[in-house]
Amino acid sequence: QQPVQSPQAVILREGEDAVINCSSSKALYSVHWYRQKHGEAPVFLMILLKGGEQKGHEKISASFNEKKQQSSLYLTASQLSYSGTYFCGTERDGATNKLIFGTGTLLAVQP
Amino acid sequence: EPEVTQTPSHQVTQMGQEVILRCVPISNHLYFYWYRQILGQKVEFLVSFYNNEISEKSEIFDDQFSVERPDGSNFTLKIRSTKLEDSAMYFCASSDGAGGQFFGPGTRLTVL
Numbered sequence: 693q694q695p696v697q698s699p700q701a702v703i704l705r706e707g708e709d710a711v712i713n714c715s716s717s718k719a720l721y722s723v724h725w726y727r728q729k730h731g732e733a734p735v736f737l738m739i740l741l742k743g744g745e746q747k748g749h750e751k752i753s754a755s756f757n758e759k760k761q762q763s764s765l766y767l768t769a770s771q772l773s774y775s776g777t778y779f780c781g782t783e784r785d786g787a788t789n790k791l792i793f794g795t796g797t798l799l800a801v802q803p
Numbered sequence: 804e805p806e807v808t809q810t811p812s813h814q815v816t817q818m819g820q821e822v823i824l825r826c827v828p829i830s831n832h833l834y835f836y837w838y839r840q841i842l843g844q845k846v847e848f849l850v851s852f853y854n855n856e857i858s859e860k861s862e863i864f865d866d867q868f869s870v871e872r873p874d875g876s877n878f879t880l881k882i883r884s885t886k887l888e889d890s891a892m893y894f895c896a897s898s899d900g901a902g903g904q905f906f907g908p909g910t911r912l913t914v915l
Contacts, residue, residue, distance in 0.1 A: 694845075724903055733894055734846060736903035779846060781904075788859035789834055789898060793846040 693718065695782045695794035703800045704770045712765040712797045714780030723756050723763040724781040724791060727774075734779060737765075767799070775801045805829045807907035809895050815913045816885055824880045824910045826895030835878045836896040836904060837870065839863070846894065852878065853900075885914045 695716045702710050714723060722741045726734035740756035740763060752774075756763045767774055777798050781791035808827045816822050828835050837849040850860040852870055869881045878897075882889055892911050896904040 726906075728846075733906040733908050736905055739903045781846075788851050788853075789836070789900065789904070790848050790851055790859045790861075791836075791838075791904065792848060796845055 694792060695780055697778075697780060697794040697797045699797060700795070701798040701800075703802065705802055706772060707769050708801075710767045710770060710799060712767075712778050712780075712799070714763045714765070714782070714794050716761040716782050718761065718782075718784055720756075720758060720761055720782050720784060721786050722783040723754075724783070725754055725763075725765050726779045726781060726793075727776045728779060728796075729776040770799075770801045772801050772803065775799055805831075807895055807897055807905055809893075809907035809910050811910060812908065813911045813913070815915065818887060818914055819884055821881065821883045822885060822912065824882075824893050824895075824912070826878045826880070826907055827876050828878055828895065828897030829905060830876070832897035832899050832905075834858075834898045834900050834904075835870075835872070836898075837880045838894045838896060838906075839891040840894065840909075841891045849880075882912075885912075887914050890914045 698713045724739045725737040728734040742758040751768045754765045777796045780794040810825045835852040838846050840846045850864045851858045871879050892909045894909045895907045898904045
């Protein structure tokens with residue numbers, strides 16, 4: 693039931709791009725993306741609702757393919773501040789807003 | 804910018820004691836949640852709360868746990884008879900129901 697993320701970890705140089713994938717075995721109502729830095733709370737990045745939408749937030753964007761039950765987070769021209777663990781949170785229905793978080797992807801951006 | 808606040812930031816307790824973790828959600832949000840994160844692991848859903856009642860709870864949220872909204876601003880998580888395995892970071896979150904969930908800074912619970 694827990695969404696699976698890939699890769700588990702990625703190391704980038706500043707300015708490089710990365711893609712983080714989130715895959716569920718169950719039908720999804722929405723996908724949320726969060727970034728968590730060590731010792732801090734998860735920070736909301738964006739939400740994608742079923743309908744196959746794509747969203748952007750500065751140089752971070754995401755897509756949601758509800759048929760494939762997958763979402764991808766795209767980080768372009770990465771900055772040092774992008775470092776952290778990225779979690780997808782999946783919601784199976786819109787009634788309770790219960791989020792099931794994925795396994796996480798550790799992103800390290802180096803100078 | 805409005806934010807979720809939590810107190811205390813760190814709570815140390817003896818096994819078997821009761822603890823109450825407090826949260827003040829963002830003022831115009833109507834949906835409230837508790838999550839926990841054991842060190843180095845993923846965030847786990849505990850409970851969601853709307854309109855003064857629990858809307859969903861996980862298998863972790865057994866009779867040891869309870870939530871309450873005692874007034875118009877606070878949202879609390881009570882853990883009775885704490886166990887060693889309850890040691891974790893507990894996050895409160897709130898949402899308007901249509902967008903993302905905004906997390907508080909967390910309370911680190913240590914059970915000795």
